[in-house]
Amino acid sequence: MSPRSDAKPEAAGFGRRVALPGRIRSFPALRIAALWESFLVAAASLRQNKLRTALTLVGIIVGVTAVISVVTIIKGLDQTVAQTFSSQGSTVFTISKRPRVITSREDFIKFNKRKDITEEDAEAIFRLCTNCWRTGVVANDGVTVKHGNQKADNVQVRAIAPTAMFDIDAVTVDIGRFWSESEGSSAHDVTVVGPDVITNLFPNQSPDRVLGQEIWAGGRPYQIIGVLTALGKIFGVSRDNRIYIPFATYKKNFGLNISRGAFSASGVLVVFIQTPTAEQLEGAEDQVRAIMRNRRGKTGRDEDDGFALESEDVFLNLYSSATSNIYIVTIGVAAISLVVGGIVVMNIMLVSVTERTKEIGIRKAVGARQKDIRTQFLIEAVMVTAIGGVVGVLTGFGVAWLIALLIGFPLLFSIWSAVLGVSMSSIVGVISGLWPAWRAAKLDPIEALRAE
């Protein structure tokens, strides 16, 4: 550069006071420029340290993934459960020898000593319960079903009477018909089958061709007179892999109350009772309980009924207590990993402050206030954790999707849980960024400039 002592001020007069009328004196409280600068610096810093950023994020990602996947899965299950049980309706309850869920060995032994539920019990309930609307009996069994050389294992046999039991079960036929009451009571070898059975035994045949054909179950042939409308899966188990036969037919061919192993429910009778409305359910339950206790010779002092009276509530209660336990465990896992993640972020931010002491000094020298420096590091911390949150939400949805695919339930990706995940991790960012940012802001500019 050549000496310019002879330069004309008009020609190259930068910084000349007299030539600069409009000096900028504004110093606004909120400076978009400074905020934007903070974003750029934070983004650049994260780009610069990709591996470090990635490692920093592990804790946050695990925490958010846990929350998002569990929330998504349970939301999906909730919907399945709600749909399934509203299809049977809260107007139905059952009387059985043992409850559906047994939690201890003592209970199991106790329940096994009880008398079996009989057709007479069902008859008595039907006769005496004024609040009841429809009553039916069901015997469940599991058999192998054959047609020609096609075979299907573990098909559920549901032997029912009367035909109103189809309504109580809330099933309908897609093709064909239900059997008539007289066909049922005279023990015809007829059956109404679920769509899975057709798929398994009659591959490559259109469903309407199977009507009138025979399938073999428990060593006897049954004529198919109807195909059920598909119900779909619940918790990965198909509800379409079943056949219905008349109760009288079952009694004739299989016999009742034949114990086939202690855990088997084969041949055990269950009485289904339906009330006209949900409001009458409780009254009906009380009546039926009284009727049954009387039949079992129980007095007011006997604690055990001698039978199990259950409505969907039992299962729903069990389900909700199970899911709330899962939620608690998840919250624990998430909390631990977020705390750990937060500590990691704080540590990295402290390193970042130390590394950039000189930069902080320069910024302070040219006019950055404490607030500006604080904001810069806070934004950086929040940016890291927010990215962790977003990644966590995505992997969480991914995990939920995978599990849903394996088990088979509808997925409900809720925006709400995504927002929750990202804001949760951002809050962790703010908390763990506060101290490092405060330290950076408090740095003495002279000391900071001296740093290397």
Add this chain to the structure above:
Amino acid sequence: MTEATVATSQTSSDVIAKPGLPSQDGKLDVLISMRNLWKTYDMGAEKVHALHGVSFEVKRGEYLAITGPSGSGKSTLMNLIGCLDTPSQGEYWLNGKNVAEMDDDDLARIRNQEVGFVFQTFNLLARATALHNVELPLIYGGIPGAKRHEMAKQALAAVDLTDRMTHRPNELSGGQRQRVAIARALVNHPSILLADEPTGALDTATSYDIMNLFEKLYEDGNTIILVTHEHDIAARAKRIISIRDGLIEKDETVR
């Protein structure tokens, strides 16, 4: 030009004018007024007085060198002039404001608007382009984007770096880096340009260029304070204050 000429010719160290007397064009003629400035560092058991009772004035448009051996207190004085630090005792009036009583954020504001720093080691942001480095004071001054770019480009043009705007510091020579730093110091049109050993990291030829640039900036009306221990660099200024043992030893107008 008139301001600068008047200021240099009338410099006097034994008269301390009242701060804040406006000159004819409505601007303060006395830019810096230091009165009995003390800086004491508490080193645990003993107190170290880096400055004890320094008083002087700088008028607008002066070209001043502060010189002295290391440990003389000149760095402390520079930090005080540059509002990086506050005195333990005494008054420091800069452009009509008493800096001695200011808090951290006020000091940041003063540094942003009144002081332009030029450091020995340039102190540029390594990852930022020359343009962005020059924009930095404007960012913290709240200047909106378009105007900011315009001002920064002007400042870079003034130091002949128009063709290096998008380069990062590691793509520039030492002299170019120092000129970026000078552009950054000037971009906000500060009251004083405060240079701390600005040629300390440069070779002789480049030092000469940089000193010529200061000369030019002085002639354009900027107030320049040069802190150096090199006599030939100090000799380029119009007035030299020599510091020794925390006191002003000599205050002489050279030309």
